[in-house]
Amino acid sequence: MAIRRLPPLRAIEAFVRIVRLGSARAAADELGLSPSALSRRVAALEDFIGKRLFTRQHQAMRLTDDGQAFYDAVSPRFDELAAAVEGQVEDSKVLRLHLGLLPLFGSQRLFPRLPELRKAHPRLHIDFDTSPHLDHRVGDTLDAAIILSKQPEPMFHAVRLDHNRVYAFTSAALVEEIGSHPDEAELSKQTFLIHTELPDSFIAWKKAIGLPGLEPAAVDHYDSGQLILEAAANGLGIAIMHDDHFHRSHDKRLAKLFDVEVESPYSYWFICRPHALEVRAVRIFHDWISKAGL
Incomplete structure (x- = not known):
């Protein structure tokens, strides 16, 4: 032939x-x-x-x-x-996974559980990439990623890892100063801290407290959840973030603002290209994180 x-x-x-x-x-x-x-x-x-x-x-x-x-x-x-x-390719020593990851998810949720994965699969090693726009590089420079999204693009195989609520929180001193009930005049004097990729969280929170047209004194944008936590703890503004990040921080400097429940528009997702599941390193991590309940 x-x-x-x-x-x-x-x-x-x-x-x-x-x-x-x-x-x-x-x-x-x-x-x-x-x-x-x-x-x-x-x-x-x-x-x-x-x-x-x-x-x-x-x-x-x-x-x-x-x-x-x-x-x-x-x-x-x-x-x-x-x-x-x-x-x-025969490699009896290492299975290599190139994983995109948001730093706060890594430090709060993934890394505390990684010893379990290492014990079960000692050959699996992970290269981490925390650059922005991770989904754009999955299937090229990344094997897979963990992202925050409303719904990943249909081209990806996606596993939803959680459901979240939106919290507003800041320093305990500022919470006491603002009071326990939403007041538009008081809130309009404040600075809010918003993640650049999660703008709709603030919209959902304003609607839930009955002030959809609230215009604060300033909105400061961050591309790092860890920096938002630290800024809020130091009284630099009111953070709009997921409840999970608030609770897992275990930071006694922080306090929740108002007793209000707001469903988040965003969830954490594991994503990869469908064909990537044929790669052993991707399949091992996918199967583990799908069941780990991080």
Whole structure:
């Protein structure tokens, strides 16, 4: 049987990474290539298939219709090939998982339980990535991630890890100063501390206390839950966060503001590409965290 001729896999890898990362520069950085070397790989792929995959304008590369069709056809099979090769690699010492993780979830919920996983699977080791926008890199530079989301994109296999309530809390002294009942005049003088990726938590909380139009003196945005906790404990503002983070902090400097129950729009989710479950390291972690009840 004649063997079909294939383009260089490195050229296909370069093409797939440009599409997934959204830029040629990011793809070149990931692959450790110069921009010109990356461009040559893409040009070689275009020559092989006889189609223009990208339009190039002012350093930007945009998919053509042929490029989109090629990506839709090749991307899943490229992932399957990568998983198949990985499954054949013999490594009796280490199973490696590249996991995206939010730092506060890691410190409060995951790390205290990881010794259980290590004991059950001593070959499994995890590289952690706490950069923002984790979901954008799952399936490329990350095998899987734990994210906060209303609902992950349908392209992912997703496991919901919890249900949460929204709390408003701050320093005990500021709670006493504000009082036990919502007052719009008093709250309008305050600074609120909001996570940049969870804006709807504040909207839900304002609605629950009967002040949907509340305009505080300021809203300070943070990309770190741990920093929000510390800022609130020092009286720098009123944190709008999940009840779980409040309770797990065990910080006696903090106190809840008002006795109100608010369902959070967001949950923690474990996500990965469906085909990634064929990779042993991903499957082990997925099965464990699905049952761990963190």
